[in-house]
Each structure stands twice: as C-alpha cells, then as structure tokens.
Amino acid sequence: MTDQAWMSAVLNAARPRAIAALVRYFRDLDVAEEAFQEACLRALKAWPTNGPPRDPAAWLVMVARNSGIDHARRARRHSPLPDDDRAVSDLSDHEGPAVERIDAADYRDDILRLMFICCHPELPATQQIALALRIVSGLSVAQIARAFLVSDAAMEQRITRAKARVAKAAVAFETPGTVERAERLATVAAMVYLLFNEGYTVPGPGSDDKSALADEAIRLARLLLQLYPAEPELMGLAALLLLQHARAPARIDANGEPVLLAEQDRSLWRRPLIAEGLALVDKAMRHRRPGPYQLQAAIAALHAHSVSAEETDWDQIDLLYGALERMTPSPVVTLNRAVAVAKARGPAAALDMIEPLAVPLTGYFYFHGARGSFLAELGRTSEAREAFGRAISLARSPTEAAHVRRELDRLSQTATAG
Amino acid sequence: MQYAILCYHDEKVVCAWSKAEDEAVMAKLTAINERLAREGKLGPVARLLPTTAATTLRKDRDPPLVLDGPFAETKEQLLGFYVIEAASLDEILAIAKELGAANPGGSYEIRPIGYFVDGSRPG
Known part of the structure; x- marks a missing residue:
C-alpha cells in the first residue's frame, strides 16, 4: 500500500467523527465540510514529514476549526457561533491537551x-x-x-x-x-x-x-x-448486511445473469463476512430482545449455515418469518414466509398462505413468480403458466423476465416428459 | 525463545481498506508467513474479527459480567497475533519489521512467551 493510499484510508476513517464534531461546532453542513477539506489538505502536507498524529480525527477537528472560523466570519453568518467551553484559542498543528479535551467530547x-x-x-x-x-x-x-x-x-x-x-x-444540538x-x-x-x-x-x-x-x-x-455496542438491533442490522453481502460473488454467474439463492455456488460466499455476521447474530440473541433486523439476520444466518438449499432448516426459517410477520406485518414478509413454507410443509400450504395476498400484491412480480412455482409443483400446469405469464408482464428488467421464462420452459419440458 | 507479536491498528482504518487493498496486504503477509513456516519458526497466526464482534467477560465479580464489545476502548485495537520462534530480540524485531513493512500503520507489541500449549499437537 502506498503512503497516499494509507493516508486516504486514515482520513476516510476519521471523517465521520471529525465532520460530526464540526457540524456541532459550526451548526452548518457546508462550513463544516469546507473546513474539513482544508484540514485534509493540511494533513496531506504535514503528515508525511511530521508523521501522522496519534488521533487523526482530533487533529483534523482542531485544524478545521481554525480554518473554518475564518470562513464563517467571511460569510457573515446571521447566527453567532456558539460559545464553546472547549474553545481552542491558540491553535497549532501540534497535539496537546486541547486535543485531549476535544476527544473527551x-x-x-x-x-x-x-x-x-x-x-x-x-x-x-x-x-x-x-x-x-x-x-x-x-x-x-x-x-x-x-x-x-x-x-x-x-x-x-x-x-x-x-x-x-x-x-x-431544526435539529436539536443538545445531548x-x-x-x-x-x-x-x-x-x-x-x-x-x-x-x-x-x-x-x-x-x-x-x-x-x-x-x-x-x-x-x-x-x-x-x-x-x-x-452503541450493546444494541441488539444494531448487531442484527450489521449481521444482516454482512450475511447478505457475503453472497455477492455467487449472485451473478459467468454470463452476468443473476443466480437464485438455491442455485448459488456456496463455495464463493465470503467466509470472513459470514463469520462476522454469525458472531453478531449470536451476540444479539443473548439479549433476548428480538427485533426485525435480528430476525432477518437469523434467517440469513440459517442460509449461511446450510451447505445447500435442500439441507436448509426451512422449519426454523418458517418460524422466524412468522415472528417477523407478527412484529412487522407486511404482505411481502408473508410471501417470503410462504417460500419457506413450501419447502417445509409443501406447496399446498404455501399456496393457501398467499391466497389473501392476491389483492395487495396484484402488481408484484415476485408474488406471481412464487405463485407460479407453487402451482407448478402441485402439477396445476395451466394455472402455473398463467401466473408466470403475469409475472413476465410485471418484470422490471430483461433478466427478471428471462428467469421466469426458464421456469416456463421447465414447465413445458415436464409436461412433454409426463 | 517463542515470542508473540500482538498486532494493534485502528480498525476503522483497516475496515476502510478496499477488498483489493486488503487482499494485497494479506498476500504480502502470507508470503512472509510461508517462508517463516519453511524455516520452522512459525506458530499459530490469527486475524481477529472487528471488535464489534467481541464480547467481554468481567470476571472480577461473582457471577461474572458479560459485556458487549472489547475489553478496553482504545484508539488502536488488538486485531491479530503471531507466535514466532526466534533466537533473540534482534531476530524477532527484524521479523516484525518485515511484517510491518507489508502492513503499514499501527503497532506491534512483541512479548516473549512464558507458557505455551500447542493444542493442535497431541501429547
């Protein structure tokens, strides 16, 4: 990694904390951003020769305040700058007790x-x-x-x-x-x-x-x-994103076509992301305060644990979706649950589950796609064909449509074979 | 003498590496590890998941207290470690410098090991 790449990684990592402190100080996004930019420019000059400061974010805040104050004065803002008890009067690029005080904020x-x-x-x-x-x-x-x-x-x-x-x-700046x-x-x-x-x-x-x-x-x-390290829903959110993102390399095949979860090459899933996601799900469960992100993460964790779609614990996924339905009722959640139900209890149960969704999800591509595959599994071929046709007409992209067309082809083959 | 090299770095910086940057660093480190392994000097090596995945057990009370997050909030976090056999502090410092050049930023704490059980080797 070059010095420059390393420096930009440090500046990038420091950014949220530094900008956040500057927004509290200046109460203005533009002034805060501009001041941060100037501080970054000074960092790029100063750090290669002086070495990086021990706390880059605090260094940037201090230098940015110094330069930002001038800008704010020039802009003659109507609202006076807040009196800050941690005001840094004699600013320098050197770290000192002032930096520690900013950091303590x-x-x-x-x-x-x-x-x-x-x-x-x-x-x-x-x-x-x-x-x-x-x-x-x-x-x-x-x-x-x-x-x-x-x-x-x-x-x-x-x-x-x-x-x-x-x-x-008006966003409150008080704690x-x-x-x-x-x-x-x-x-x-x-x-x-x-x-x-x-x-x-x-x-x-x-x-x-x-x-x-x-x-x-x-x-x-x-x-x-x-x-906020003890918030189970934040653990759930992070876990959900990590577990879903871990599948990214398997989601697209060599021809650039999307690959459904059931057909993905699971050896392509990114193991470190999965390990982190599973660890977070485990941690969240200990709190016994379930929430929608945790439930979705738990579902993603079950997929991550399974070596194949067949080996997946669909009963457990059905239960988790049931809990999610109670917490955040939505036709789309019920539809997702039905996919698990089809695996766990068969297509007839799944079809029963989604019948009430026909009205709310009438314009929803995935509803007709899922309904088509349940009907196909039940051997109700002509109804399945109709549902797939409806799905194709609702597809938002050629790839979505192509996927349903493959289902239709499979249906014709089965019909011929039968 | 066996040494532990404890790797400290700002995890916000390490997590901000792109996948390509991360892989480039790992490739360089792996090359060094493989050489050390051939020389019979390499013990266990671990890269730890981010401290957000950590849980801390405060066992200075009964019952012990389970807390989310790392033991201490520090500007640089323990992100991994090496166990390496070296003849002297000079040698382990040379190895640490070589690893450090492949993985800039942060610090290595070099600690001689007093007691070591290699659980992977029976007997």
Missing part, C-alpha cells in the same frame, strides 16, 4: 446527530442516502451519481436541494435523551438498510459503483455498533 451523539440530519423525514429516501454518502461517507458527487445512474449535474442538484432542506430543519436517542437510532438504521439495498443489485451498468454502496452501508453499520 461525546462524539457518539455527534455522529448519530450527523447521520440523523441526513434522514430528515421530508427528504425522499434516495435523497437521504445521497446526502449520507456525501456528508458522512465522503463519497464524491461523481461517485454517487454513477451509483444512482444519473449525471453529475443532476446529483449535484439533488444534494444541494437536500442540504438546503435540512439546513432549515439527546434516551427516547430521542432510540428514535434517532431507528431512523438512522433504516437509512443504512436502504443504502445497502440500493447497493444490492442485479448485474448491469454501474453494478461496481452500486456494490460500493453496500460496502459503505456495512461500514456505517459497524460504526453505529461501535458507538
């Missing part, structure tokens, strides 16, 4: 607040994610634009608008109370999960850029867990 709530600011409820999900990637993760506008398959200019505009909107929002902290955590966890899903993709243009989003989501989930 409660940066946990700073980082949580920073992430929470990006999750403003008025912002559509895609804007929340884009803002978090820009502000918290420090991805460039061009990187984010590539991942969302839009032009740089469009993404720039989207982020500028999102920033303007959150700037008007949050227990209930408020729990609410913020839940909101931020949901954003991280959305970010991961944005990166969880089918092959196609920009799939590498998209997969970077999944990496970023895992980084944020680990960060949240470092801040």
Whole structure:
C-alpha cells in the first residue's frame, strides 16, 4: 500500500467523527465540510514529514476549526457561533491537551446527530442516502451519481436541494435523551438498510459503483455498533448486511445473469463476512430482545449455515418469518414466509398462505413468480403458466423476465416428459 | 525463545481498506508467513474479527459480567497475533519489521512467551 493510499484510508476513517464534531461546532453542513477539506489538505502536507498524529480525527477537528472560523466570519453568518467551553484559542498543528479535551467530547451523539440530519423525514429516501454518502461517507458527487445512474449535474442538484432542506430543519444540538436517542437510532438504521439495498443489485451498468454502496452501508453499520455496542438491533442490522453481502460473488454467474439463492455456488460466499455476521447474530440473541433486523439476520444466518438449499432448516426459517410477520406485518414478509413454507410443509400450504395476498400484491412480480412455482409443483400446469405469464408482464428488467421464462420452459419440458 | 507479536491498528482504518487493498496486504503477509513456516519458526497466526464482534467477560465479580464489545476502548485495537520462534530480540524485531513493512500503520507489541500449549499437537 502506498503512503497516499494509507493516508486516504486514515482520513476516510476519521471523517465521520471529525465532520460530526464540526457540524456541532459550526451548526452548518457546508462550513463544516469546507473546513474539513482544508484540514485534509493540511494533513496531506504535514503528515508525511511530521508523521501522522496519534488521533487523526482530533487533529483534523482542531485544524478545521481554525480554518473554518475564518470562513464563517467571511460569510457573515446571521447566527453567532456558539460559545464553546472547549474553545481552542491558540491553535497549532501540534497535539496537546486541547486535543485531549476535544476527544473527551461525546462524539457518539455527534455522529448519530450527523447521520440523523441526513434522514430528515421530508427528504425522499434516495435523497437521504445521497446526502449520507456525501456528508458522512465522503463519497464524491461523481461517485454517487454513477451509483444512482444519473449525471453529475443532476446529483449535484439533488444534494444541494437536500442540504438546503435540512439546513432549515431544526435539529436539536443538545445531548439527546434516551427516547430521542432510540428514535434517532431507528431512523438512522433504516437509512443504512436502504443504502445497502440500493447497493444490492442485479448485474448491469454501474453494478461496481452500486456494490460500493453496500460496502459503505456495512461500514456505517459497524460504526453505529461501535458507538452503541450493546444494541441488539444494531448487531442484527450489521449481521444482516454482512450475511447478505457475503453472497455477492455467487449472485451473478459467468454470463452476468443473476443466480437464485438455491442455485448459488456456496463455495464463493465470503467466509470472513459470514463469520462476522454469525458472531453478531449470536451476540444479539443473548439479549433476548428480538427485533426485525435480528430476525432477518437469523434467517440469513440459517442460509449461511446450510451447505445447500435442500439441507436448509426451512422449519426454523418458517418460524422466524412468522415472528417477523407478527412484529412487522407486511404482505411481502408473508410471501417470503410462504417460500419457506413450501419447502417445509409443501406447496399446498404455501399456496393457501398467499391466497389473501392476491389483492395487495396484484402488481408484484415476485408474488406471481412464487405463485407460479407453487402451482407448478402441485402439477396445476395451466394455472402455473398463467401466473408466470403475469409475472413476465410485471418484470422490471430483461433478466427478471428471462428467469421466469426458464421456469416456463421447465414447465413445458415436464409436461412433454409426463 | 517463542515470542508473540500482538498486532494493534485502528480498525476503522483497516475496515476502510478496499477488498483489493486488503487482499494485497494479506498476500504480502502470507508470503512472509510461508517462508517463516519453511524455516520452522512459525506458530499459530490469527486475524481477529472487528471488535464489534467481541464480547467481554468481567470476571472480577461473582457471577461474572458479560459485556458487549472489547475489553478496553482504545484508539488502536488488538486485531491479530503471531507466535514466532526466534533466537533473540534482534531476530524477532527484524521479523516484525518485515511484517510491518507489508502492513503499514499501527503497532506491534512483541512479548516473549512464558507458557505455551500447542493444542493442535497431541501429547
């Protein structure tokens, strides 16, 4: 690894903590970011000669405050800067007792607040994610634009608008109370999960850029867990992302086609991610405070444990989906449960389970796909054909459609053979 | 003399490595490990999962207390270790420097081992 790669890894790792502290100090995202940029430039000059500081984030905060104050003065902001009892008067690039004092500040709530600011409820999900990637993760506008398959200019505009909107929002800068902290955590966890899903993709243009989003989501989930190490739902979230991401190399075949879980080459799954995910599921279970992320992670863990789809403990997966249904009732959860039920108790039970979903999921590709395969298994060929046809008409991509067409072909072959 | 090399690094930095960077570091370290193994100097080597996967047992009370997370919150975390046979502190320092060059950043704590059971070898 070159010096430069190492330096950028350090700056990147320090970023969330440093930006979070600067936002609390300046109460303005743009000023905080600009000040951080300047501090990074000074770090790139100073560190190779002086050596890296013992606490890079604290060093960056101190230098950024120094440069940022000038910017804020130039901008003649209406709101006066807050009086800070930890004000650093005689700033220098050297570490000193001042750095220790900054470090002693409660940066946990700073980082949580920073992430929470990006999750403003008025912002559509895609804007929340884009803002978090820009502000918290420090991805460039061009990187984010590539991942969302839009032009740089469009993404720039989207982020500028999102920033303007959150700037008007009143976010409390006081240390949050227990209930408020729990609410913020839940909101931020949901954003991280959305970010991961944005990166969880089918092959196609920009799939590498998209997969970077999944990496970023895992980084944020680990960060949240470092801040709040005893929160079982955060363990569940991190585990869920790790276990799903572990399958990424097996999800796409040599021809670039998606591969279903049942047909994946499990030797391609990334073992270290699985080990970490399983360890986190284990840790979370000990708390006996189940939640939706933990349940989904437990389901993913059962898949990770199984050497093949046949060997999978479908009864247990059925039970876990049942618990998830009770906690977060949704037709899509029931549909997923039905897939496990089909394996555990047979296609007839699965078909019964999904009949009530016909109305709510009438426009849902996966509903008709799953219904088609249950019917096919039951030998109700013409109904299965109809369901698959409906699925194809609802497919959002040629690959989705192609997959159902293969099911249809299989159906014709079985019919001929029979 | 057997030594433990305890590897400390900021895990936020190590976790921020891209897959390619991580693999490049691991490839260099593996090359050194293989040579040490041929020379009969290499004992167990472990890379630990992130401290978020850690659980701590405080056994200074009864019953012991189970806590989530690492034992101590530090700026650099224990991320792995080597057990290596070396004739002298000079030799183990030379080996540690070689490993360090393949894996920049962080620190190695070199500790002579007082008692060692190789559970993998019966008898």
